[in-house]
Amino acid sequence: MNKFTLAALAATSTTALTALAALYGDTPNATHAWSVHDMNRPRPKVIQAEPGKPPSDAIVLFDGVSVDAWCMGRNENEPCKWNVVDGAMEVTRGTGEIRTKQSFGDCQLHIEWAAPAKVEGGGQGRGNSGIFLMGQHEVQVLDCYDNETYADGQTGSIYAETPPLVNACRKPGEFQSYDIIFHQPIWEGNVMKFPGSLSVFHNGVLIQDHWELEGTATHMTRRPLKNKYAEKLPLRIQDHGNPVRFRNIWIREIPSRYANTTHGGPGVKEADVMALRKETAALLEKKVKWDAPNTFETLRQAMEVLSYEKTEARMEPFIKLAQAYLEGLAKLDAEALKNKKDEIITLRNDTNVLIRNGVFADTCKLRAGLQKIIDEQGFEKKR
Numbered sequence: 001m002n003k004f005t006l007a008a009l010a011a012t013s014t015t016a017l018t019a020l021a022a023l024y025g026d027t028p029n030a031t032h033a034w035s036v037h038d039m040n041r042p043r044p045k046v047i048q049a050e051p052g053k054p055p056s057d058a059i060v061l062f063d064g065v066s067v068d069a070w071c072m073g074r075n076e077n078e079p080c081k082w083n084v085v086d087g088a089m090e091v092t093r094g095t096g097e098i099r100t101k102q103s104f105g106d107c108q109l110h111i112e113w114a115a116p117a118k119v120e121g122g123g124q125g126r127g128n129s130g131i132f133l134m135g136q137h138e139v140q141v142l143d144c145y146d147n148e149t150y151a152d153g154q155t156g157s158i159y160a161e162t163p164p165l166v167n168a169c170r171k172p173g174e175f176q177s178y179d180i181i182f183h184q185p186i187w188e189g190n191v192m193k194f195p196g197s198l199s200v201f202h203n204g205v206l207i208q209d210h211w212e213l214e215g216t217a218t219h220m221t222r223r224p225l226k227n228k229y230a231e232k233l234p235l236r237i238q239d240h241g242n243p244v245r246f247r248n249i250w251i252r253e254i255p256s257r258y259a260n261t262t263h264g265g266p267g268v269k270e271a272d273v274m275a276l277r278k279e280t281a282a283l284l285e286k287k288v289k290w291d292a293p294n295t296f297e298t299l300r301q302a303m304e305v306l307s308y309e310k311t312e313a314r315m316e317p318f319i320k321l322a323q324a325y326l327e328g329l330a331k332l333d334a335e336a337l338k339n340k341k342d343e344i345i346t347l348r349n350d351t352n353v354l355i356r357n358g359v360f361a362d363t364c365k366l367r368a369g370l371q372k373i374i375d376e377q378g379f380e381k382k383r
């Protein structure tokens with residue numbers, strides 16, 4: 001448990017007051033539609049991630065038996081001709097590359113592979129294959145266990161662009177894993193905003209750390225990406241003439257960071273942020289009962305709404321209610337005020353959040369009135 005969670009729990013348990021979803025951390029701003037630690041913010045979907053199994057939201061591309069998710073690379077109507085041997089899909093020399101029937105964009109890909117146990121050939125001729133994300137960018141598969149070749153063509157290289165950070169190869173014949181995180185290039189019209197990136201874990205070891213792509217798959221010559229390709233394309237696996245085996249292949253489609261336009265990140269758009277803030281304020285406002293007898297709750301709910309979107313139409317009744325609330329407190333004796341100590345401190349804290357974030361002015365009369373009572377009654381006096 002981090003210190004913020006502890007602080008939140010402490011705050012709610014000592015005051016025994018209903019915690020508001022927002023009004024704790026910094027409020028929304030021009031680039032963030034939610035406050036810090038905002039309980040109104042939608043929670044991520046729950047999935048199952050059991051040891052040794054694909055995550056429940058993954059698409060299984062090969063389970064050790066069926067090659068139905070695949071077809072031959074040159075023709076989607078031609079069934080995958082690679083053989084299944086001992087629960088693994090094996091490159092069948094001369095048949096050509098294969099590709100998924102389904103197309104994918106940004107993704108997390110898990111794939112296990114083994115170079116032939118019988119070592120044949122050397123350099124790029126030993127256990128060569130490759131994983132082509134969207135058919136465009138190759139993560140090299142090669143037997144680099146005691147096998148010399150150029151660095152930018154080693155196991156786990158982004159072929160012809162960059163070597164892996166380390167050589168984490170296991171012996172030929174042993175299964176190894178790639179966990180790949182791929183983001184495709186982002187274009188705005190004909191201008192590239194982001195070149196795309198690849199991160200790769202080889203046998204659990206980070207070997208490509210968010211490499212920003214220089215171009216598309218190539219050999220010998222550099223091939224910068226000049227034109228946009230489709231948003232989703234099949235995953236391809238290379239037939240380089242070596243009987244490399246593949247098993248346990250699953251993929252998870254993931255959003256581009258540019259798809260998030262409402263909360264931080266490189267794709268954030270102020271108009272979208274403000275639209276979501278407006279929508280949230282309108283939803284929360286439905287709970288605010290201006291004429292309810294519990295002024296304290298109403299004030300808090302109203303302040304939460306104001307933290308998302310402050311309008312004159314909302315400020316007017318709020319100010320009236322705040323005045324009435326303070327007038328009510330002014331009529332109470334010390335004992336009655338003491339009974340409302342938690343309420344008064346909580347409300348003062350809420351106003352502090354809004355003042356800190358510029359929603360309310362420093363001169364906020366509600367805060368001043370509450371603070372005066374807190375000081376006069378010694379509510380925060382250290383013993």
Ligand code: MG
Pocket residue numbers: 128129130140141238240
């Ligand atoms: Mg290759």
